[in-house]
Amino acid sequence: EVQLVESGGGLVQPGGSLRLSCAASGFTLSDHYMDWVRQAPGKGLEWVGRTRNKANSYTTEYAASVKGRFTISRDDSKNSLYLQMKSLKTEDTAVYYCARDYYGSGSAPLGYWGQGTLVTVSS
Amino acid sequence: SYVVTQPPSVSVAPGQTARITCGGNNIGSKSVHWYQQKPGQAPVLVVHDDSDRPSGIPERFSGSNSGNTATLTISRVEAGDEADYYCQVWDSSSDHPVFGGGTKLTVL
Numbered sequence: 001e002v003q004l005v006e007s008g009g010g011l012v013q014p015g016g017s018l019r020l021s022c023a024a025s026g027f028t029l030s031d032h033y034m035d036w037v038r039q040a041p042g043k044g045l046e047w048v049g050r051t052r053n054k055a056n057s058y059t060t061e062y063a064a065s066v067k068g069r070f071t072i073s074r075d076d077s078k079n080s081l082y083l084q085m086k087s088l089k090t091e092d093t094a095v096y097y098c099a100r101d102y103y104g105s106g107s108a109p110l111g112y113w114g115q116g117t118l119v120t121v122s123s
Numbered sequence: 124s125y126v127v128t129q130p131p132s133v134s135v136a137p138g139q140t141a142r143i144t145c146g147g148n149n150i151g152s153k154s155v156h157w158y159q160q161k162p163g164q165a166p167v168l169v170v171h172d173d174s175d176r177p178s179g180i181p182e183r184f185s186g187s188n189s190g191n192t193a194t195l196t197i198s199r200v201e202a203g204d205e206a207d208y209y210c211q212v213w214d215s216s217s218d219h220p221v222f223g224g225g226t227k228l229t230v231l
Contacts, residue, residue, distance in 0.1 A: 035220070044225040045158075045166065045209055061219050097165055102177070107213035109156035110220070111177065113165040 002026040002112045004098050009117030016088050016121070022081040022098030022114055030054040030076040033101040035110055036083050038094035038119075048096070051081070053104065066092075088121045095119075125214040129223040135200050136231045143226045145193040145210030153212045155193040157186060160225075161206045169208075170195060197228070205230045 008020040022034070033056075036048040049062040051072045060072050071084040081098050095116040102111025127147040135141040145155060155173050158166035168177050170186040173193065183198045197204055210223040 037222075044207075045160075045211075045222045047220045047222065050219070063219065102168060102171060106218070107154060107215075109168050109171040109211065110158075110166075111168050111171070113167070115165055 002100065004100065004112060004114035006096065006098055006114040006117040009096065009119045011120045011122065012088055013123050014088060014090055014121055017084070017086045018088065018119060019085070020083040020096055020098075020117055020119070022083075024079045024081065024098075024100070027100070029074065029079050029081070032104055033106060033108070034072075034074060034081045035099045035101075036070075036072060036081075037097045037099055037110070037113075038092075039097070039116075040091070040094040043094075046094070048083070052106065056106070085119070088119075090121050093119060093121045124217045125212065125221050127210055127212055127221055127223040129208075129210060129226045131224070132227045132229065134229045134231055135197075137200055137202060139200055141197040141200050141204070141228055143195045143197075143208050143210075143228065145195070145223050146191055147193075147212065148191060150191055150193050150212065151189045153188075155186065155188050156211045157184075157195045158209045158211065159204075159206045160209065166209065200228075200230055202230050204228060 003025045005023045035050040069087045073082045097116045099110035100112040101108040157170040159169045160166040173188040174186040214221045
């Protein structure tokens with residue numbers, strides 16, 4: 001069974017940093033694209049970024065709103081995905097979900113989601 | 124980048140058919156995916172690649188896509204279908220997923 005469990009959320013001041021983790025199980029992480037998606041309180045889903053699979057050299061892409069501030073990494077040996085967030089802004093306040101592609105393609109839907117972790121940026 | 128548009132809300136009586144639209148320029152040339160999200164829960168994929176259902180999703184959920192509009196159809200709506208629904212496409216020009224703004228389905 002595919003499972004994704006996020007952790008690391010919390011309260012951080014504007015300008016601060018935070019690292020989120022996503023523990024994956026039930027599949028081979030290196031075979032899959034992994035994304036981060038966020039949802040601000042009462043708002044819709046916003047794609048944050050992704051890391052491609054091993055076959056595509058683990059390259060990354062980011063939404064314009066976070067590019068240069070957020071970094072996605074992965075450690076397949078630990079079955080873990082990470083989101084390093086720096087220079088946080090109040091508008092980064094959201095529930096952050098990690099998600100896995102449904103069938104190992106760049107254009108595939110996000111078929112598996114974690115339960116999310118809340119990041120609150122406030123002074 | 125590519126923009127997809129959803130109506131903010133749709134209301135339907137139990138047992139009736141709900142249709143939620145997702146509009147975009149020539150969206151019929153793209154694969155559209157649909158997610159259901161209930162309050163306090165993570166999104167769940169209910170239809171992918173326009174009209175395919177993941178295992179475990181009831182046959183009452185179906186999808187279509189043509190021209191400038193994709194549609195998620197929920198037949199014989201139940202109270203448990205009340206949720207937010209999001210469409211999503213792949214924007215090849217920016218090489219990333221794009222979500223619609225979401226539609227709140229209310230079961231009267």
